[in-house]
Amino acid sequence: MSLADPDMAPVPRNIPDRLGTPAAKILKSWEALLLLVAVAVFILNSFASPYFLDAWSLSDATFNFTEKAMIAFAMALLIISGEIDLSVASIIALASTAMGLVMEAGGGTGLIVAAGLATGLLCGAFNGVLVTRLGLPSIVVTIGTMSLFRGLSYIVLGDGAFRGYPAGLAWFGQGYVFWVITVEMVIFVLLALAFGVLLHKTNFGRQVYAIGNNPTAALFSGIRVARVKMILFLMTGLMSGLAAVCLTSRLGSTRPSIASGMELEVVTMVVLGGVSILGGSGSIPGVVIAAVLMGLVTFGLGLLNVPGIVMSIFIGCMLIGVIAVPRLAAKLRRA
C-alpha cells in the first residue's frame, strides 16, 4: 500500500494489434463471469430450498448485503486509489454508540440519524488526516483506529447496550417503500448509481484511477493526490455512518460488538468484485454483482441451516480463491 514504491517492477505489457469488439470484451470481463456465477447460485438455491423462490424471503435476503455494499462502494474507490480502510466496522460501532447517546439525551429521529452520519464523517476525517497529512500508511493507521473507535464504544457502553430507539428510526432498516422493496434496497440502488457515475463518468473518477496506478505521475500531472484521498476517506466514513444508521435501525439496539468482523466482508466484496487490492483497477458494476452474489450465497447456506461461522469459511475461501484461481491459471498456461 505504500506510495510511489520505487521498487515496483516495470511490468511487461502486451499491447494487442487490434482491440476486440465491445461485445466480446463484455463477455470476457470479470463482471460477466461474476454474473454467471450469481445466476448459477440463484438456480442452485431455488432447487436446494423450496422457501427460496418467494418474493418476501428474497426481500429478506437483501439485508445480507445492502449495509455492507453501502460501505463497499466507497471502499472500492479507496482501494482503487491504493489505500484501504480496515476501521469501517469499528466506525459503525462508534457511530451507533453516538446515536444511542443522542437518543438517551432525548434527541428525535432526525438528530439520531445526524449523529450517526456525523460520527462516520468525523472518523473518516480522522483516518484521512493521519494518512494524507502525516503520510502514514493507511493499513496501520486503520488497524489502529479499528481498535480506537471500537474501544471508545466499549468505554461508553462496557457490557451494556442502548435500547428503545424511537419508532421513527425503524423506517431505515425495517421500512418498505413499496410491496417487498425495502428502504435499504432503494438506498443501495441509488448509491450504486451515484458511485457508478462518480467513478466511471467524472473527472474525479479518472483521478482516482490515475492515483491508484501511479501516485507520483498523478501528482506531476496536476492531480491533488492528498485532497482526493482525503475525500475518499471522508466518503468511506460517511458510508459507514449510513450503514450504522441502517444497522442500528434494523437491530433496534446498540452493543459495542455490533458489526464486528464486517470489515473483512466488505473488503471481500470489493476484491470479489474485481477491484485490484494493489489499486488502479476495478469497477462499480463488479462490486454490485459481488454484493448480490455474496448475499445469495449467505442466504442459500442459511436456508440449508449452515451455521454462520461455517459460512465465513466460504467467504474466506472466496476471498483467496478469486485472486488465486486466475493467477494459478495464468501460471499453468505459461508452463
Added chain:
Amino acid sequence: MSILKHRETLLVAVIAALLALIASRFPGFVAPQNLVSVFTDTAPLMILALGQMAVILTRCIDLSVAANLALTGMVVALLNTVAPGLPVAVTILLAIGLGALMGAVNGLLVWKLEIPSIVVTLGTMTIFRGIIFLISDGQWVNAHEMSASFTGFPRLTLLGLPLLAWIAIAAIAAMALNMSRTTLGRSIFAAGSNPHAAAYTGIDVGRTQCAAFVISGALAGLTGYLWIARYAVAYVDIAGGFELDVVAACVIGGVSIAGGVGTVAGAVLGALFLGVIKNALPVVDVSPFWQLAISGAAILIAVAFNARAGRAKGRVILKSAEHAA
C-alpha cells in the same frame, strides 16, 4: 533527539516511567512476584510478536496468528481428551508442527501465487476460525476434560520463573540468534529493505517471505498449546482479535510496516509495554473496557513516531510534492 533514534531505549524509559508512576500509588505492583506474573502474562504476546516481526520485516503482514493459535489449541485440546497419556513434549512438537503447516499455507500463497499477504491472511483467519467450529462442533473443551500434566506444564516453576516465561525467554534468544547470526535472518532483513537488491544478491524474496510465515505460524502453534493449557479452556473465539495486539506490539516496538526495519528487542519491548498497561488497568481501577482504545491510541502514536524516525534523509528537490505524497 539522539535518544529518540533508539526506539529500544525510549521504550525502556517509557515502561520504567509507567512502572514508577504506578508504583507511586500502588507499590505492590512492582514487587518482584508481581513483575514476574506480568512478564508471564505477556509471554504469549511476546512470542507471537517475534513471529509477526519476521513477517513484517519482509513487507508482509500475518493477520491469521490468533486464529492459528486458536485452531492449534483446539486440536491439541481435543487430542488430549482422546489421548490423555500423550507426553507434553509430543504435544508441543505437534502444536509447533501444525502451526508451521498453517504458516506454510499462508507463505505458499504469498510466494507461489504472489497474492498480497493481507488478503491471504484475512482469508485464512476466517477459514481457520471456521475449521475450529467444524472440528469442535461449537463445543467447549473444559478444564476437567484435560489431563493434569497438559494444563500443569506451563505453570511448573524453574528458578522462580514459570515455564511459560522460560519458553518466552528461549524463543526471544532463539529469534535474536536467528535474526543476527543466520543466513535466513539476514535475508529476511535484505528481502524487506530492498527486494530488488536482495534478488540480485541471490536471495529468493518469495521463499524468504514464505519462511517468515512458517516461523510466525510455528510460534503461533506453540503459543496455541501454551494458551489453552494456561487458561485450561478451548473454544472457537479464543484469542479473538489478538492479532491486532500482536501487530500493535510490533508497531510500538519500532518495526516498520514498510519492511526491513525492526529489532527483536523492539518487538519484545512493544509487547511488554502493552502487557504492563493491560495488567495495570485493574490495579489503578480503570475499567478493562479501556484497553482496546488505549492500544489503538498506542498504535497510532507509535506509527507516527516511526514515520518521523524513518523519513528519508535524501535531498528534497520538490518540497511541496514530498509533502503531498
